[in-house]
Amino acid sequence: MKFRILTILFLAAVSCKSPEARYPVTQKSGSYIDESVQRNKELLTQEETYIEQIIEKDSTRDYIASNNGFWYFYNEKNSDSTNTERPEFGDIVVFDYNISTLDGQPIYAEGEKPTREYAVDQEKLFSGLREGLKLMKEGETVTFLFPSYKAFGYYGDKAKIGTNVPITAKVTLHSIKTKTNNESNN
Incomplete structure (x- = not known):
């Protein structure tokens, strides 16, 4: 009887032990990540340099550098001083856009992408x-120049845009339905 009690107590004590962490047999230094970071920095520098060259050559437009890592100019600017509304979180916007390479070769031509x-x-x-839509007002058309990391990045769009392709997007913002208007309609 004592043996059974001792066995039960022993098993209870052993089974309460927390699991121990298992350590990998081999450890890697992280050099792959360091190399990847370096490659991405070089790619970004090349893309930004190319975009800056495009901007320097085009003296007909006033380019604006955004705080979000891309450049843009207005094709049509809303000059109505009473309309200062820009889209915010939760607002519903209706817009059209087309996408081309930085050289102007169409990827998705005007009308190829449906109104969204x-x-x-x-x-x-x-x-x-x-991020670009949040800079626009209703009725404006803006052309954005995006480095690849702000566009479709490493994966592309799995259709027409490949890996690490910087793009130009021409966007027309048709309407903004503010969140407060959306809630009152429901």
């Missing part, structure tokens, strides 16, 4: 366009 309705920051959209 987009809930700001609540749906998938490549980061540059998501």
Whole structure:
């Protein structure tokens, strides 16, 4: 009887032991990540230099450098001083856009992409366009120059845009339905 009690106590004590971490047999130094970071920095520098050369050659437009890592200019600017509304989180925007290479070769021609309705920051959209829409007012047309990391990055769009391709996107913002208007309609 004592043996059974001792066995049960022993098993209970052993089974309460927490699991121990297992360490890898081999450890890697992280050199692959360091090399990848270096490659990405060099790629970004090349793309930014190329975009800056395009801007220098084009004296007909006033380019603006955004705080988000891309450049843009207005094709049509909304000059109505009473309309200062820009899209914010949750607003619904309706827009059209086309995409071309930095050299102007069409990737998605005008009208090839359907008019899009987009809930700001609540749906998938490549980061540059998501940030660019927030800079626009209703009725404006803006051309954005995006380095590849602000466009479709390493993966491309799995259709017409390949790996690490910087792009130009011409965007027309048709309407903004503010979040407060959306809530009152429901």
